Amino acid sequence: MASPAPAPPAAAATHSPPPRIGLAGLATMGQNLALNIAEKGFPISVYNRTAAKVDSTLLRARDEGALPVLGHRDPRGFVLSLARPRTVVLLVQAGPAVDATIQALSPYLEPGDAIVDGGNEWYQNTERRIEEAAARGILYLGMGVSGGEEGARNGPSLMPGGHADAYNNIRDILEKAAAQTEDGACVTFVGPGGAGNFVKMVHNGIEYGDMQLIAEAYDVLRRVGDLSNSEIADVFAEWNKGELESFLVEITADIFTVADPLDGTSGALVDKILDKTGMKGTGKWTVQQAAELAVAAPTIAASLDGRYLSGLKDERVAAARVLEEEGMPVGLLEAVNVDKKVLVDRVRQALYASKICSYAQGMNLLRAKSVEKGWNLNLAELARIWKGGCIIRARFLDRIKRAYDRNPELANLIVDREFAREMVQRQNAWRWVVARAVEAGISTPGMTASLSYFDTYRSSRLPANLIQAQRDLFGAHTYERIDRPGSFHTEWTKLARRSNGAAI
Numbered sequence: 001m002a003s004p005a006p007a008p009p010a011a012a013a014t015h016s017p018p019p020r021i022g023l024a025g026l027a028t029m030g031q032n033l034a035l036n037i038a039e040k041g042f043p044i045s046v047y048n049r050t051a052a053k054v055d056s057t058l059l060r061a062r063d064e065g066a067l068p069v070l071g072h073r074d075p076r077g078f079v080l081s082l083a084r085p086r087t088v089v090l091l092v093q094a095g096p097a098v099d100a101t102i103q104a105l106s107p108y109l110e111p112g113d114a115i116v117d118g119g120n121e122w123y124q125n126t127e128r129r130i131e132e133a134a135a136r137g138i139l140y141l142g143m144g145v146s147g148g149e150e151g152a153r154n155g156p157s158l159m160p161g162g163h164a165d166a167y168n169n170i171r172d173i174l175e176k177a178a179a180q181t182e183d184g185a186c187v188t189f190v191g192p193g194g195a196g197n198f199v200k201m202v203h204n205g206i207e208y209g210d211m212q213l214i215a216e217a218y219d220v221l222r223r224v225g226d227l228s229n230s231e232i233a234d235v236f237a238e239w240n241k242g243e244l245e246s247f248l249v250e251i252t253a254d255i256f257t258v259a260d261p262l263d264g265t266s267g268a269l270v271d272k273i274l275d276k277t278g279m280k281g282t283g284k285w286t287v288q289q290a291a292e293l294a295v296a297a298p299t300i301a302a303s304l305d306g307r308y309l310s311g312l313k314d315e316r317v318a319a320a321r322v323l324e325e326e327g328m329p330v331g332l333l334e335a336v337n338v339d340k341k342v343l344v345d346r347v348r349q350a351l352y353a354s355k356i357c358s359y360a361q362g363m364n365l366l367r368a369k370s371v372e373k374g375w376n377l378n379l380a381e382l383a384r385i386w387k388g389g390c391i392i393r394a395r396f397l398d399r400i401k402r403a404y405d406r407n408p409e410l411a412n413l414i415v416d417r418e419f420a421r422e423m424v425q426r427q428n429a430w431r432w433v434v435a436r437a438v439e440a441g442i443s444t445p446g447m448t449a450s451l452s453y454f455d456t457y458r459s460s461r462l463p464a465n466l467i468q469a470q471r472d473l474f475g476a477h478t479y480e481r482i483d484r485p486g487s488f489h490t491e492w493t494k495l496a497r498r499s500n501g502a503a504i
Contacts, residue, residue, distance in 0.1 A: 030091035032153035047078035111137025123194030144200020146390035155179035157390035161196025179389025205286025209358035212303035246394030380404035
């Protein structure tokens with residue numbers, strides 16, 4: 001039996017001048033980003049603790065067009081192969097692995113060199129590393145990378161933040177490697193400190209909301225309208241031609257066309273997937289940050305809760321059985337008689353309006369953090385770089401960009417005139433979908449949270465006056481009045497007893 005072909009030598013080592021950029025961490029994302037950069041005409045050195053990953057990257061570089069990739073199997077040779085000022089991109093698992101990789105590479109880095117962490121890192125870890133690197137004269141970027149493995153290979157959305165000089169050293173490389181739209185490359189210097197990682201975190205939070213809302217639309221179409229998988233595929237494909245055009249809607253249409261490869265029948269693979277959703281933590285971080293900054297993000301929070309509840313599969317099955325034994329009907333609680341075309345159109349409108357709320361919540365969180373940290377985030381520019389390459393890329397991001405271009409201090413997307421008009425136009429269909437889902441016993445936490453957010457935000461008078469009165473009664477927390485300035489406290493219980501006694 002013939003032995004496998006050896007890994008190609010680092011043929012690109014003859015390139016002169018030496019590479020300006022290197023990449024450490026050659027899992028799928030790392031390999032793909034390295035090959036993307038090389039394909040754009042920039043020689044790149046690569047390194048991984050496991051030599052087999054280096055070999056497989058070099059094989060891919062050879063097979064995908066003799067790309068200028070130099071493989072290294074030790075950290076010293078990898079770092080010293082780069083032209084100064086050196087830039088080393090890390091694509092390793094967030095957390096301790098990043099620190100370990102930095103520790104392995106740092107002895108060979110010199111003042112003026114730069115480290116770029118491209119993982120989904122907690123922004124405060126990035127800010128710590130910026131300070132540690134600065135003590136040695138090393139520049140540091142925390143760079144969000146969105147688009148999955150396909151985006152990494154063909155053009156992701158990139159969100160670098162940290163030292164501006166580190167960005168400027170490789171700006172031309174990143175602008176070529178990033179996704180391209182009519183508005184330019186989907187990369188911009190986000191801001192100082194951990195801004196890049198924070199923006200990517202919120203991007204992922206919006207992604208959580210988007211995916212939850214799409215899943216709810218599917219569930220309503222399936223259970224209320226009894227649409228088949230083929231019909232649902234056609235619906236999402238049609239939606240992707242209009243205002244809902246987006247990467248997630250596009251791939252949803254594709255998912256419903258895929259048959260189960262392990263089943264000899266034509267059954268859809270999606271029906272065989274266990275209804276438990278995984279997560280990696282960025283959605284949780286987003287909700288935690290929203291709470292700390294007092295920013296309402298109920299759609300994103302509902303999507304996170306939905307994932308938590310999906311993980312309780314055994315409990316849900318047991319609960320369904322117990323409640324059924326106690327008289328809970330199986331299936332829909334109430335039949336909904338509606339024409340399929342009418343249902344599809346109303347769900348489309350509900351999905352669109354709900355998505356606006358999800359994006360509005362994410363943008364408000366970004367603005368609040370920017371104010372707290374002094375990052376001066378440009379929300380219009382962030383919407384622009386999300387238009388291509390990333391998971392939440394969507395047609396209406398162009399309109400979000402224009403909204404913030406018109407008014408950088410826009411309080412909420414809901415009150416932008418264009419979006420406000422659309423919300424008003426769609427609210428009847430939106431309310432109908434949520435109401436029918438509630439009556440039928442179909443869980444739509446994302447759409448319901450979005451509608452409640454909309455109704456709460458547009459209310460000039462809320463029942464919060466009663467809550468504040470309760471707080472003042474049991475905790476003397478005081479309250480403000482609507483008819484005169486100042487803080488007030490009332491002896492509620494004493495006055496109530498006096499009033500009740502008088503009444504008797």
